[in-house]
Amino acid sequence: MTKLSVNINKIATLRNSRGGDLPNVVQFAKDIQRFGAEGVTIHPRPDERHIRYKDAYDLKPEVYTEYNIEGNPIPKFVDMVLEIKPTQVTLVPDAVDAITSNAGWDTITHKSFLTEVISEFKSNGIRTSIFLDPDLKQVEGAKKTGTDRIELYTEAYAHQYRLGNNDAIEPYKKAADFANSLQLGINAGHDLSLDNIKFFKQNITGLLEVSIGHALISESLYLGIENVVQIYLHRLK
Ligand SMILES: CC(=O)[C@@H](O)[C@H](O)COP(=O)(O)O
Numbered sequence: 001m002t003k004l005s006v007n008i009n010k011i012a013t014l015r016n017s018r019g020g021d022l023p024n025v026v027q028f029a030k031d032i033q034r035f036g037a038e039g040v041t042i043h044p045r046p047d048e049r050h051i052r053y054k055d056a057y058d059l060k061p062e063v064y065t066e067y068n069i070e071g072n073p074i075p076k077f078v079d080m081v082l083e084i085k086p087t088q089v090t091l092v093p094d095a096v097d098a099i100t101s102n103a104g105w106d107t108i109t110h111k112s113f114l115t116e117v118i119s120e121f122k123s124n125g126i127r128t129s130i131f132l133d134p135d136l137k138q139v140e141g142a143k144k145t146g147t148d149r150i151e152l153y154t155e156a157y158a159h160q161y162r163l164g165n166n167d168a169i170e171p172y173k174k175a176a177d178f179a180n181s182l183q184l185g186i187n188a189g190h191d192l193s194l195d196n197i198k199f200f201k202q203n204i205t206g207l208l209e210v211s212i213g214h215a216l217i218s219e220s221l222y223l224g225i226e227n228v229v230q231i232y233l234h235r236l237k
């Protein structure tokens with residue numbers, strides 16, 4: 001079964017745009033779970049451009065599905081995650097000024113750092129996942145860090161699929177099959193959408209979770225949030 005985790009960064013973007021508390025991020029997280037979401041994902045960035053560190057704490061008591069906090073494991077982020085103890089932490093090698101996540105980890109170069117930080121999260125009962133390009137060497141390197149899961153970075157797939165190049169799924173199929181052989185859990189995310197999710201799901205064996213935000217919130221402007229969640233859940237069956 002593939003769980004749908006809704007990334008609510010864009011709700012915080014809208015809230016921050018007027019300096020008030022509308023839409024309320026915590027209320028949205030409660031409602032999105034009521035509509036069927038099987039997880040809530042946030043990505044508090046150091047500049048707090050959307051999700052603020054306070055949001056991460058405020059959400060903890062209200063997320064009764066799976067709570068996934070994503071981010072670059074800088075000391076402030078690590079300390080916050082250890083205090084909150086979400087279901088899962090997803091480590092992303094984002095530069096501070098990145099407009100969005102744009103690369104997976106180099107698990108070979110950063111093996112010792114990742115191994116140490118992953119061990120700390122796991123010893124605190126937090127499931128770990130690391131953001132990864134669909135590269136077999138990086139998958140092998142991820143296994144050596146002790147992470148529970150990898151998150152396949154799906155921007156390249158989404159871009160090529162939009163152009164009609166279905167072959168873009170091939171590296172992801174190979175990476176997933178290899179991850180499965182190493183008993184690594186498989187998540188996926190970035191630019192997944194109603195258009196590309198079914199083909200991705202059909203081709204990836206053992207897909208445990210997708211985290212979707214930008215497209216899902218954008219699609220909801222036309223189709224309604226409850227309806228969109230239900231369509232994603234149907235296409236993930
Ligand atoms: C790791 C990942 O793909 C998502 O967290 C994505 O980066 C969303 O971040 P923004 O909402 O800041 O674009």
Ligand SMILES: NCC(=O)COP(=O)(O)O
Nearest residue numbers: 007189190191211213214
């Ligand atoms: N990990 C991916 C995520 O949380 C959402 O990415 P996107 O759907 O906003 O591109």
